[in-house]
Amino acid sequence: MLETSERVFDNFEQSFKDFQEATDLTKPDKATKLASQIDILSLTRDGLTYLYQKSGALDKAGIFEGTAWNEPDKLVPYLVKGTLKVGHPSSSFEILSELRLLAYANGDYQSPRISAEDAQSFLEEVMVHNLEFALKEPTEETRNVMSERELKKSFNLFGFIVSEIDLDGVYQKLAEEIKLICAQRPIVTRKARELIRLVDERFDTSGDTKTDKQVRLYINAINAPSEGSKQHTSIEDYLVFLQNADIKTLTAEADAFGYYMNATGLVSKYHPLLLKKLVQDHPQLVPNSLDLNDRGIAEWEKFHELVSTLIMEIVSPDNCQCIYGLSRMLGKNLFSRRPVRVGLENLRKIKLNAQVEKRIIKSLIHPDVDVSALQYLLGGTIKVLGQPLGVGQGNNPTCQSARGISMWSQHAPAKLIDMIITVATQNNLVMRFENRDLTSNLLLKGLLEKLDYNLDPVSVVLVPHLDKIYNEMMKLSSGRGEDPHKWVNPLMYGQWIQLSFASCYDYLSNSILDYDGFIRVFYAAFHPSYNGGREMVYPNPVGIFITSNKGDMVGFHAISLLRIDKDKHGEVRAYFLNPNNEGRQDWGQEIKPSVHGHGEKPGESSLPINQFSARVYAFHYNHLDIKGFLQNVPASELAEVSELAKSSWGKSYFWNQQSKIW
Amino acid sequence: MGWSLPVIESMEKLGKPYVVVSFPDFEPYAQENNIPFVSYQLDEWSDSSNSLDLFEKLKAFDVDVAVPLYEETVEWAGALNSIYRGDPRVLNRAFLFRNKAMMKRKALIGGLRVGLFEEVYNKEGVKAFMKRLNQANLQLDGEEDSWVHIKPFAAAGTVGHRLLKSMADIDEKCEDGDFPCLAESHLPGREFSCEAFINKGKVRFLNITEYVHLGYSNFIPEGHYLKTKRDLILKHVQKLVDIFGIEYGMIHPEWFLTENDELNFGETACRIPGGHILELASKSWGFDALAAFVLCHDPNITEEELDEIFPDKDHWPENYHGNVMIYPQKRQFSKLEIPEELNNEPYFVEHTLVPPLSSQKLSGDRAGFGNHFGTINFKGEDPDRMTELLLHYETVDFYV
Incomplete structure (x- = not known):
């Protein structure tokens, strides 16, 4: 983190002095200037520390007078996030307000208006509502409305609060958070690991409550899944232990590692050591350590040579997470596909382009010195192939690219590997669009301004190119009087995408046209009660309206609709991939996608179909297939969806009731 | 005459008795904050709204000098001061400031170069x-x-x-x-402005403001080149004061300096200049320029009081203070974005930028340079670097 220079502190002191010396008349004006100093100070850790120390004095001097923050006992924790999103100067005042409450909670300052206990519980509430900032993983909506600088301020504030506050009151909430993040089985586990480390450091988890036990599962999965790793806490000690272990001990170790990995989706840094030892000396125990199902065991037996080679070549303590991906690949019989095997063999042999190598290395935080960028890329490829629904866009506006990687991984794994090879060696990619070859290196900037490197290696390699090509395709097909996605999606993602395209937004009349008809088509195509009971075969690239937790229109987002099914209570739900790293969102109107507990596979989000439909603005389908089903859809269902749409994002549009021929 | 919180604050600090004359809109605020206030419809001139009537109203406050803060109050103050000083020409002089043709004619007659x-x-x-x-x-x-x-x-x-x-x-x-x-x-030459504080017909203190880009940015005191011309400028300002017969107050003339060291007179005002100039002057010179502005108008002020309020004669500021006013570059924008380079800029002091209303569009009509969205203040030792910075930040887009 950048340090704040002395000059900034001097400027602050001067401004603060001006503020104190001002009469009530010009205090608001001086406060504005002071706020611009607070703005800068809140960008760095030492700046925040400094502000924290000054917060009581600033409060006493009346910085909050005449503002919404003046009575700390009347503040509402729920509103903090909204204020942070508004940006400077509101966010700067908000940050200062949190800091003074922290000072009151910790007893560093006393306030006549709020007790330490109340300040503490206020901040706990604030924490619970703002974990996205504490974990530096903003939702799509947040990223849409906040500038990079404002995000940095909020990240910084919550990082500071987390380190300075007594967290006891949020223990359960954090435990739940860990469980739900891991339930989504993300490829990039940094956020989960940070949270687990935080809970491990800050709480006594040795008790017997349900929460303690649940949290320990995750802590153990990372730190010490087995007896051996509990007793030998350094990599070197554990290696020595493995060399001397007998077969019984090794079996117990393998079972333990396998169990924890499968239960949490997290791989411990000792796991690679054990796995390599087993591959070399006791291959029959490899399935135990990967917790393979019957299909997986058969796959391992058939392809153990290649798999062994890959394991010996790739896995390392820092590159450990790919072991989970490998076990999933084996469980899905991916190695039985010749193109996948050949692709992986080819990938092993390539020479990385220097730029690509740099990008991969930049995405690693503590890379193992003896593991090359190519090995990380191989590990990354295995992760993506094993966990197609674990792909995320990171802190980047590239949902389309993430959606593509996920889709190819599921339905065209060899094509994906091929693409990785091309880009990794050439730092270039060519895709064809309507008789035109688009070469990513020759294209101008895409949506991406600056890549956030908190991504898996495959995304780090591919996204910059996919983003540019996608953007170019959008440009080439704009101005045709219809949503460009109609042409772009099938050509970008491939022949799995159906060619008919429905959008509720009409370009020519700039309105929402025949919304009921639009939803009727959607239900006739996908709702199992009305479409003749057919299931979806391939993912469907769907455009949705992102709405705030008040239901207000915020922006557009790309997701993949994966399947529509009844859950165990008989409710028809849409299951989809939200390439945003966090599937759980709050879109207002009680529409909150869930990731767990409603029949979701790891990585899927789900919503009741009416709620989902009420956020869709465009999807692909086959117009020949819906003939005969359109009339099945009852008007009452359409009315329900229409009502949800009209009273949320629909308020931002003109509605045209004319019928349209779909 | 006119509503200005910073001026009121300076008067409070100075401890001099005062009363604010301004529009009725400000009365509630004044009452709430115990500001002595006379509400007056300054944009109306009629049988019931005129300087004689106002003079009567101000008697209760024992007023003996009127100070115009804004362009629109210059004649009012002139009329009142004519009464206080018993000199009808004071009002005529106020008209001089309000009619640019008359102003030029007067300057020309007196021997100043004008276009x-x-x-x-x-x-x-x-x-x-x-x-x-x-x-x-x-x-x-x-x-x-x-x-x-x-x-x-x-x-x-x-x-x-x-x-x-x-x-x-x-x-x-x-x-x-x-x-x-x-x-x-069109007058050739390099444009700059002065703030000349006058009492008993003499320039007591001269500030020179370097215009980096008229309407956008300026800094104080003047840079290297203009500083070498300070004596020349002072001579011309005093000449202007003499020609106009100004005895009390502050004038804010604009000049054009040619390469041959000839000064062309542009125009002058006698109210508080825009562009936060007096604020910058206060910071650089280390005095309360607003208080000084008011005091200069007072014929009864003592030499000691004057000496006390102004910086020492041989004092030269350590730092240059400059500002740039920020206007959005796009017609439509939704966010305020402070670029990272500004944090790391050693000359940066503070800003008063505010975020736009959600998806704000600029309206077509802009008076003068229109309303800016806030100011960025800089401070530093090198006037050349200051110039560079001000020009640079004028082009940076803070609203996206």
Whole structure:
């Protein structure tokens, strides 16, 4: 983190002095200037520390007078996030307000208006509502409305609060958070690991409550899944232990590692050591350590040579997470596909382009010195192939690219590997669009301004190119009087995408046209009660309206609709991939996608179909297939969806009731 | 006369008795904050709203001097001061500041260099003026026309100011509402302004403001080059004071300095200048320029009080203070974004930028340079670096 220079502190002191010396008349004006100093100070850790120390004095001097923050006992924790999103100067005042409450909670300052206990519980509430900032993983909506600088301020504030506050009151909430993040089985586990480390450091988890036990599962999965790793806490000690272990001990170790990995989706840094030892000396125990199902065991037996080679070549303590991906690949019989095997063999042999190598290395935080960028890329490829629904866009506006990687991984794994090879060696990619070859290196900037490197290696390699090509395709097909996605999606993602395209937004009349008809088509195509009971075969690239937790229109987002099914209570739900790293969102109107507990596979989000439909603005389908089903859809269902749409994002549009021929 | 919180604050700090005269809109605030206040409809002149009536109202406060803070209160203050000083010419002098043609004429008679100027009443008048100017400049066929500026007789700063570079420009840019107004030839030279604090007819303190880009940015004190001309400038300012017969107050003349060290007089005002100039002056010179502005108007002030309020005669500021006013560059924008480079800029002090209302669009009409969205203040030791910074940040887009 950048340090704040002395000059900034001097400027602050001067401004603060001006503020104190001002009469009530010009205090608001001086406060504005002071706020611009607070703005800068809140960008760095030492700046925040400094502000924290000054917060009581600033409060006493009346910085909050005449503002919404003046009575700390009347503040509402729920509103903090909204204020942070508004940006400077509101966010700067908000940050200062949190800091003074922290000072009151910790007893560093006393306030006549709020007790330490109340300040503490206020901040706990604030924490619970703002974990996205504490974990530096903003939702799509947040990223849409906040500038990079404002995000940095909020990240910084919550990082500071987390380190300075007594967290006891949020223990359960954090435990739940860990469980739900891991339930989504993300490829990039940094956020989960940070949270687990935080809970491990800050709480006594040795008790017997349900929460303690649940949290320990995750802590153990990372730190010490087995007896051996509990007793030998350094990599070197554990290696020595493995060399001397007998077969019984090794079996117990393998079972333990396998169990924890499968239960949490997290791989411990000792796991690679054990796995390599087993591959070399006791291959029959490899399935135990990967917790393979019957299909997986058969796959391992058939392809153990290649798999062994890959394991010996790739896995390392820092590159450990790919072991989970490998076990999933084996469980899905991916190695039985010749193109996948050949692709992986080819990938092993390539020479990385220097730029690509740099990008991969930049995405690693503590890379193992003896593991090359190519090995990380191989590990990354295995992760993506094993966990197609674990792909995320990171802190980047590239949902389309993430959606593509996920889709190819599921339905065209060899094509994906091929693409990785091309880009990794050439730092270039060519895709064809309507008789035109688009070469990513020759294209101008895409949506991406600056890549956030908190991504898996495959995304780090591919996204910059996919983003540019996608953007170019959008440009080439704009101005045709219809949503460009109609042409772009099938050509970008491939022949799995159906060619008919429905959008509720009409370009020519700039309105929402025949919304009921639009939803009727959607239900006739996908709702199992009305479409003749057919299931979806391939993912469907769907455009949705992102709405705030008040239901207000915020922006557009790309997701993949994966399947529509009844859950165990008989409710028809849409299951989809939200390439945003966090599937759980709050879109207002009680529409909150869930990731767990409603029949979701790891990585899927789900919503009741009416709620989902009420956020869709465009999807692909086959117009020949819906003939005969359109009339099945009852008007009452359409009315329900229409009502949800009209009273949320629909308020931002003109509605045209004319019928349209779909 | 006029509502200004910073001036009220300075008066409070000074401990001098005062009363604010301004529009009724400000009365509730004044009452709430115990600010002595006389509510007056300053934009109305009638049997019941005039200086004699106001004079009566102010008697209760024992007023003996009126200080105009804004362009629109200059005549009011002039009228009142005429009564207080028993000198009807004080009012006429106020008119001098409010009519740019009269102002120029006075300067010309007194021997200051001014451009060619004339009152014009319509587009034809401007064309005739430009034609005569072309003749005087010995224009040959095919050569460009001489530049002409038109400005309203009485408006602050750059409001209503148009630069006409050709006959065609006159048709395109002039509107019927512009007339009558003043037309004048384009003055060559480097433009800057002064703030001259005057008491008993003498310039007591002279601030020179370096205009980096008129309407956008300025800094104080003047940079290296202008500093070498300080004596010359002071001489001309004192001459202006003498010609106009100004005894008390502060004037804010604009000048053009040519390469031959000749000073052309542009225009002058006698109220608080825009662009936060007095704020910058206070910071750089280390004195309360607003308090000084008010005190200078007082014929009864003592020499000691004057000496106390102004910086020492041989004092030269350690730091240059400058600001740049930020206008959005796009027509539509939704976010305020402070660029990272500004945090790391050693000269940066503070800003007063505010975020736009959600998806704000700029409206078409802008008076003068329009309302800026806030100011960025800089402070540093090198005037050249200051110039560079101010020019740079004027082009940075803070609103996206």
